[in-house]
Amino acid sequence: MAKLRLQKVLAAAGVDSRRNCEQLILEGAVRVNRKVVDELPAFVDPEKDLITVDGKTIRPAAKVYFLLNKPKGVICTSSDPQGRKKAIDLVHTKERIFCVGRLDAETTGIIILTNDSEMANKLAHPRYGLAKTYVVGIRGQIAGEQVEKLKKGIWLAEGKTGRASVKILKRGRAESRIEVTIRQGLNRQVRRMLAGVGLPVKTLTRTRIGRIEIRGLGVGKFRPLTKAEVAHLKKTTDKQN
Numbered sequence: 001m002a003k004l005r006l007q008k009v010l011a012a013a014g015v016d017s018r019r020n021c022e023q024l025i026l027e028g029a030v031r032v033n034r035k036v037v038d039e040l041p042a043f044v045d046p047e048k049d050l051i052t053v054d055g056k057t058i059r060p061a062a063k064v065y066f067l068l069n070k071p072k073g074v075i076c077t078s079s080d081p082q083g084r085k086k087a088i089d090l091v092h093t094k095e096r097i098f099c100v101g102r103l104d105a106e107t108t109g110i111i112i113l114t115n116d117s118e119m120a121n122k123l124a125h126p127r128y129g130l131a132k133t134y135v136v137g138i139r140g141q142i143a144g145e146q147v148e149k150l151k152k153g154i155w156l157a158e159g160k161t162g163r164a165s166v167k168i169l170k171r172g173r174a175e176s177r178i179e180v181t182i183r184q185g186l187n188r189q190v191r192r193m194l195a196g197v198g199l200p201v202k203t204l205t206r207t208r209i210g211r212i213e214i215r216g217l218g219v220g221k222f223r224p225l226t227k228a229e230v231a232h233l234k235k236t237t238d239k240q241n
């Protein structure tokens with residue numbers, strides 16, 4: 001395992017907030033492999049190093065992984081000055097979890113929450129290219145030409161988006177529905193791609209992340225990832241190490 005900041009490991013183990021843990025370190029209350037560590041930055045491997053605070057051994061928090069079907073109006077940050085409802089509040093666990101990547105407030109669908117920061121950082125990185133599938137409700141019709149443009153990539157401020165898979169689920173005069181699969185995770189990427197071909201998005205739902213599917217999970221509900229799903233994510237993130 002990569003080395004992590006000592007205060008982060010202490011906070012994740014439930015000792016105190018990260019800032020208070022920094023203070024504990026500076027006060028000399030923390031030992032790593034029996035030696036006092038009272039300077040920052042300090043890095044540890046929580047799985048190998050013996051860490052104590054005031055003589056008490058710190059055990060690394062067990063890794064937890066959840067899948068949430070995020071409702072509309074819920075945000076994916078850890079704190080919100082405006083007091084909006086957060087995805088982390090909908091998942092009942094005593095561990096300190098956070099969202100892997102983001103869905104914007106208006107978007108519904110699946111998001112992974114975990115306390116495994118190493119895996120979360122890798123999963124959010126475009127290098128690992130995990131496929132994410134969205135069902136997009138569109139106001140009006142969609143033309144073949146627009147589908148082709150979406151597939152080839154759309155120029156956004158960050159550059160051209162990668163190739164996308166696009167399937168038409170419903171072609172109506174007033175309303176259409178398509179399924180879009182992308183491997184990047186730019187901010188509001190699907191909405192901006194659709195805007196790039198002049199299509200107004202009415203609804204946006206993420207239905208799949210890699211092999212993990214929304215099926216059977218009601219809006220606002222969560223469940224732990226299965227062992228097979230966690231293994232699938234681990235395999236994806238180990239692939240290119």
Ligand code: URA
Nearest residue numbers: 103104188189190191
């Ligand atoms: N694309 C978007 O536009 N919004 C999301 O939340 C995710 C992908």
